[in-house]
Amino acid sequence: MQIALTGKLAKAMGVELEPVNDEQNPLFTWTANWTTVWDNRRAEDLLVLVNHATRFTVAVYQVKRKDLKGMPEMIKQAIANTLLYMNINPEIVEEYMSLCGDVTFTRNSNRKAAAWVTRAGLDTSVYIGHEYNGIAKMFRDTVGASINYGLVNYSGKFDDGFMPYEKMVTALTELTGKQAYKYRAFELMVTLDLDVYQAERRIIVPAGLEFTRLHEVLQSVFGWRNYHLYDFTFFDEKSERTTVLTEPLDEYWPGDEEIVLIEGRVLADFMPEHGTMVYTYDLGDNWEHEIELLRVIENYDQESPYLLEASGQTPPEDVGGVGGFVEFREIMLNPDHPDYETMKEWARFWSPELQDWEMRPRAIRV
Structure with missing residues (x-):
């Protein structure tokens, strides 16, 4: 694997650079x-790599100067983890990493690649700024994953644009001859009861999906804006015990056996043993989404998370729970109501019905 270093990174690492191998397959060449x-x-705290063949981005946060000593292993682990994070067939990932061989460092002389890695760094920084507070000490080597769902290479002709994720998947399947996806998955029905109707989303997700990412998936398909706290709740009828998965919060007693910290927990830790759970978003408005396991798919071979069908519009944020939403909806359905214009201005782009694109089956890329 050939890693072309920018001048700043090469100086910080202080490594001996080898001559550029122009014969190297660009799929095994990255600029960092x-x-x-x-x-x-x-x-500096963000390491960014862009693949020369596909413009696929891999990023690691937080990387301090002292961490640069372990660059070869860090890079290979980050590439593998990012591909696995995006549910690529583990057999493909293993073969690709084997074919990459040992890491060699060269000086970057490719202006296009330099521009690519600069842009990828900016896009990743925006994502990190949105997702993390910048205070907590942390290490994440998959923070570049979502960047690969954005369109690139469209500055000339729009038709020339492509998603790095799709191009990488195609390149890897052609390289290895293996199917892109192969994993255990769950089909779930998620229902938000709003009294006057039910908002439902039927989705397929990997069994190994972390609950923190399931939260992001549910935020996406229900149109929530991630303004508030959330938790997941399971109830065991045999033991009559309730288990709540949450982020560490002061109001939860750390000694409470019913409270489980959500970090690192995946769906398969609880399903299919538990056939249902409740996802509560906004502990004030208390939006309770009942999640039912419909089907276990042992060898799923498609991209996921995936939205199969959707019905029922989601309330706007901070409307005041189910009761507040019922009242709000009555006003919005009656243009002659004295509060209609005020509510319409407050709700901005909210509409009583889902748009066609919101109901359309699609991959959920979060």
Whole structure:
């Protein structure tokens, strides 16, 4: 595997650079840069790599100067973890990493690649700024995954644009001759009871999906904006015990056996043993989504998370729970109501019915 380093990164690493091998398959060639995420900091903390054949991005946060000593292993692990995070067939990932061989470092002389890695760093920084507070000490080597769902290479002709994720999947399947996806999956029905109707989303998700990502999936398909806290609740009828998965919060007693921290937990830890659970979003408005396991798919061979069908519009944020939504909806369905214009301005783009694109089956890329 050939890693072309930007001048700044090469200087920081202090490694001996080898001559560029122009005969190297671009699928095994990456350009790497080391940059900052936060404007108020001088020290670099983000390692970004872009693949030359596909423009696929891999990024690692937080990477300090002392961490650069372990660059070869860090890079290979980050590439593998990002591909696995996006549910690529583990057999493909293993074969690709084997074919990559040992890491060699060269100086970057490709202007296009330099521009690509700069842009990828900016896009990843925006994602990190949105998802993380910049205070907690952390290490994540999959923060670049979502960047690969964005369109690139469209500055000339729009038809020339492509998603790095799709191009990488195609390249890897052609390289290995193996199917792109092969994993255990769950088909779930998620129902939000709003009294006047039910908002339902039927989805397929990997069995190994972390609950933190399931939260992101549910936010996406229900149109929530991730403004509030959330948790997942399971109830065991035999033991009559309730288990709540949550992020660490002061109001939860750390000694409470019913409270389980959500970090690192995946769906398969609880399903199919538990056939149902409740996802509660906004602990004030208390939007309770009942999640029912419909089917276990042992060898799923398609991209997921995936929305199969959707019905029923989601309430706007901060409307006041189910009761507040019922009242709000009555006003919005009656243009002659004295509060109609006020509510319409407050709700902005909210509509009583789902748009066609919201109901259309599609991959959920979060």
